[in-house]
Amino acid sequence: MAESRPVLDIVAPFLNEAQSASAFAALLDKLEAEVSRRFGMEVHKILVDDGSRDDGAERFSQALSGSWEIVRLSRNFGKEVAVLAGLDQSRGAMALVMDADLQHSMDTSLKMITELVENPDIDVVYAQNDRREASWRRSQLAKLFYSLINSSQRFDIPENAGDFRVMRGAVVRALTSLRDKRRFNKGLFAWAGFRQKAIAYSPENRVTGKSKWSRLNLIAFSLEGFTSFSVIPLRIISLSGMLAALAGIIYGAKVFFEVMFYGIAVPGYPSLMVAVVLLGGLNLTLLGLIGEYVWVTLSESKDRPVYIVRDVVRGDVSGRPPGASGA
Known part of the structure; x- marks a missing residue:
């Protein structure tokens, strides 16, 4: 009997991304082919519908191929929670977290996976936005934010590092054990520790739609970080x-x-x-x-679940253990 190959889970939350469904599914197919060729790993795709108002879930289910599942949440809980919902479903040896808006490229994903595969002493490889196109004022505000939030801490939250990262299964299990209701993933990733390495990258331009992060959302998100991780x-x-x-x-x-x-x-x-x-x-x-x-x-x-799953749509998941369906 042939020995089963290690699995890479790709976790991708999305909100109203119906227009980019076919393009993102094509990117995942190319990434799956490269991962299989270079590293001999199987790929399982875990998409999380964070309460979309369009038919994005239906379009993704039609466009995806191979082994995949779409976790549809009962409402919009926010991207931070959607990432947790996807990681809860992960059972692979590694997990790659990326956005479905095509701003996270295949090249950067492969670089991070290569670093993790070739360096057994590293547990997490994350992409660090070089902010080349950011204005001077925004860059200075970002530096001030990280300087303040990292003051008097036993750990540092890396500057300009988001959810775009690849991690080993042990790290995924550690992160899913943190059931904070008000989630600030940047802080949780740093608080969990493990040996991490950064790779600089520049986000790709959005193919369709607009960013869900307005200035008010960014201010609220920053305040969330302060109240969760800083005094x-x-x-x-x-x-x-x-x-x-x-x-x-x-x-x-x-x-x-x-x-x-x-x-x-x-x-x-x-x-x-x-x-x-x-x-x-x-x-x-x-x-x-x-x-x-x-x-x-x-x-x-309050003893409420972090999120509620409406349903889970699955493709070819033969040979995989059943995933969790709740929070």
Whole structure:
């Protein structure tokens, strides 16, 4: 009896990607052929429909070939959760996570797989966006974000590294054991540890559609990262409060000195309003920030599943153990 070959699972979440279904399925076919030829591995494709409003799942099911399955979630839970849903289905020796919008290229995927296959001491190879086309302001904001979130940490979240990565099965099992409700995958990948290596890449241009990440979404996502993995915002607000208190003491000493030695009248209303507005603003900011942390804590304390599966559509999955169908 022939010995079974190791399996590479390709996990790809998607949302309203009906227009790119045929092109992405063709890319997966080419990638499967190269993986089989170069590494002698079988490929199983795991796509996750994150509550799409179009007929993307139907188009993917018609376009995919070989061994595949499409996990359809009951609603839109967000890309971070969709990645978890795909990893929950993974049973292979390795798993490659990539987007279905064709911005993650086959060449970079093969480079990452090659690094992992040829270096047994490495557990994860991730793609690091070189941000060549990003504006100067956006690049500086990104550097500031990573500098702040990595402050006072026992681990560092790699700059400009997303979900595009390949990892061994042991890493996949470790990540799926982390059932955070409010997920920030960048932080979870770093927190889990293991030996990781970065490969620089430039995202391909989108063939169809627009990015789902607006500026407001990016701000909310950054706040999610801070509230999940950093106490720095609280410390910054606390430091601001201390500085405001120190400024008040200095100003009070100045007023006392002027009244006692020079007889200068103290303007009451303007100084009072400045103090009220400054301290009131600091208090409201601190309360809002604490509210964010409390909301994260409340979300984590509820005994709800991370996601709910509507159904799973499978292609040729002969010889594979049954995957999980829940969260």
